[in-house]
Amino acid sequence: MTIRLFDSAAREKRVFKPQDPARVTMYVCGPTVYNRAHIGNFRPVIVFDTLFRLLRQTYGETAVVYARNVTDIDDKIIAASVESGETIAAITQKYAAIYGEDAAAVNALAPTITPWATKHVGEMLAMIEALERKGYAYATDTGVYFDVPQVPTYGRLSGRKLEDNLAGARIAVDQGKRNPADFALWKFTKPDEPDSAVWDSKWGKGRPSWHIECSAMAAKHLGKTIDIHGGGIDLQFPHHENEIAQSECTHGEEMARYWMHNGFLDMGGEKMSKSLGNVVLLNELLNDWDGEVIRFAMLSGHYRAPLDWTDDLLEQAKVTLGRIYGALRRVWAAEGARASDKGVRRALSDDLNTPVALADLSRLAGEANSAADRGDQDAMAQARADILAAGPLLGLLTKTPAQWEQGDSNDDTARIDQLVEDRLTARAEKNWAEADRIRDKLQAERIEIMDSATGSTWRRI
RNA sequence: GGCCCUGUGGCGGAGUGGUGACGCAGCGGAUUGCAAAUCCGUGUACACCAGUUCGAUUCUGGUCGGGGCUUCCA
Incomplete structure (x- = not known):
């Protein structure tokens, strides 16, 4: 290309x-x-x-x-x-x-x-x-x-x-x-x-x-x-x-x-620079945001244009990247296809047009979700392969969906898994009060439950 | 002062001489026990004024605004 x-x-x-x-x-x-x-x-x-x-x-x-x-x-x-x-x-x-x-x-x-x-x-x-x-x-x-x-x-x-x-x-x-x-x-x-x-x-x-x-x-x-x-x-x-x-x-x-x-990163319409003193250190940002979110935010503008660096930009990056990981989760098991979509690479080949590349990644996420909704295994496998091929080009999607949404497995994830199971049991018994109690409890811990026809999963938000 | 870049919908941000990228937010619908997640649908956006053109957000000129460089700076 x-x-x-x-x-x-x-x-x-x-x-x-x-x-x-x-x-x-x-x-x-x-x-x-x-x-x-x-x-x-x-x-x-x-x-x-x-x-x-x-x-x-x-x-x-x-x-x-x-x-x-x-x-x-x-x-x-x-x-x-x-x-x-x-x-x-x-x-x-x-x-x-x-x-x-x-x-x-x-x-x-x-x-x-x-x-x-x-x-x-x-x-x-x-x-x-x-x-x-x-x-x-x-x-x-x-x-x-x-x-x-x-x-x-x-x-x-x-x-x-x-x-x-x-x-x-x-x-x-x-x-x-x-x-x-x-x-x-x-x-x-x-x-x-x-x-x-x-x-x-x-x-x-x-x-x-x-x-x-x-x-x-x-x-x-x-x-x-x-x-x-x-x-x-x-x-x-x-x-x-x-x-x-x-x-x-x-x-x-x-x-x-x-x-x-x-181009420069701006803070409130003015360039960020040590001499102006309006700087944000990367290690400070890493306290609040995943490195991939920071990278996604950075790539959301074209490299030659100024980019205003705000919390809102980071928040949008986080939500959008989360949607892509969520789509990847839904097609994660559908292995076997070969990547064929060239959208991300085409965008990057045009003077590193990362906003278009990220738009394409979102498009692939939509295809993954849509295929998963239909239960179309071939389309799911195709979307999975295409998304995973785009990740290394952009330096994104280096984690598994489970790592992204839940973190590494430990006692706490086991506890949450159990609560989600308990809620499923309550729902099966139409014990809505108990089911909602568990959901509210997890919500308070900033954990979101996502239901589907085949079961429930959860993620930290 | 000189040189250069830039002005797109509530926000971020591509792109193009002629069917409104994409994401976030909002609204409507599907789905759901209710939600969330997801899907589908939904926006008379291109600073202003002229000009060129059958047609301009896209080209040209001007006006106004924002930014950068002018030997510290990614």
Whole structure:
């Protein structure tokens, strides 16, 4: 099935053709690990995980190489270390581990490669040296900078011109730079910085600047030209623009063939961001919502559009996902059919149209329920197979219906099962008072009984 | 200021030059001991004003509103 992706650089959907179908490469900018990531930070995680899943199904599980870096050296990490007294390594390892756990909680597969910046300082220095040799870099007394005006195509990705930027009021003031648009490749060590943030270089002690790590690590692990480079829309300029400048001036080849950027999560119509302080942490959400509900909510909007993150969105996601699990429960025993419906995959292949994919999943749930109502075994088996085939593409439906509705079997589920049995007995004796008493009792525990011609089942709501 | 995106029914959210995706909520019916679950049915939605067209929510121009980037940021 043809995959089409919206390429930010081309500003249109393009048919996706990898350089080598046997080795499809994707690089996504990962976290700076100095504190907990918020739910907005997990939008690219979930979005590109969904793309990863689609590509794996299309090109083969081992044919897709997905790298997502860990930025473990940066101003904020140094500041966190100085403030807390913890070592940089302790801080970065702690928060990288939490990030990994959070990502797993929303069913994101581990990337193929997770490169850490501090493990690649040698590669970064080699790149900076190459840039200097070619005349693209120069040193000042604060660091080594990239000479932006030497790249006539600078701004192509984000669709802006250097002179446009000059009109803005937010250009950094740095007298040492030749041009305000020049950006740091290497930052010299400042007096109060910890030793663990210091590396030697031919220009002097310092540390790599942010942009260079992605260029160096993408080239090392995925090659000079990668197929897909992704990240949040805020990274389009300047981060990705700078990556392009560094990489293409070093290698003389196109850095990435498709650029993809996800939109922001909003809170009350304004973007969620650490600097605004209007953030919700994923681990807080996990206290109240299943990871799959969070993922469903995230996928309910198209990845390029802003998505307003509200409790109501989560509640709707929970109800809708619950209906799908309920439908799956009703056809669970009808095994044997082969999946044939391509709706979800078709939707995802059209620039990751997850809202349509989820609509299709709902359609399949309707078919399952309808088949179950009719007692049509063939249709039930077909619906079951189609729903279960869609799950892995979306990173949803990883549980059995019983696990979803009732949780894992234990003493409590046995107790509830017994009460449901008792109620059935009461109903058989037309003892409605007793039957309703049991139902009310369970209702008070947020347990819902669902009757059918063949018996009763229950779920936690 | 510059550049870019966006405005769909009570809510979320796709899509299209010509029969109202899908989900949630609501309403009616079936089913049920009564419910719930489920199924079926049910909505004169496309910010506003012009223009192009046989026909525009969809294309063009303008107006108004919302948002983003403009070197901290997913």
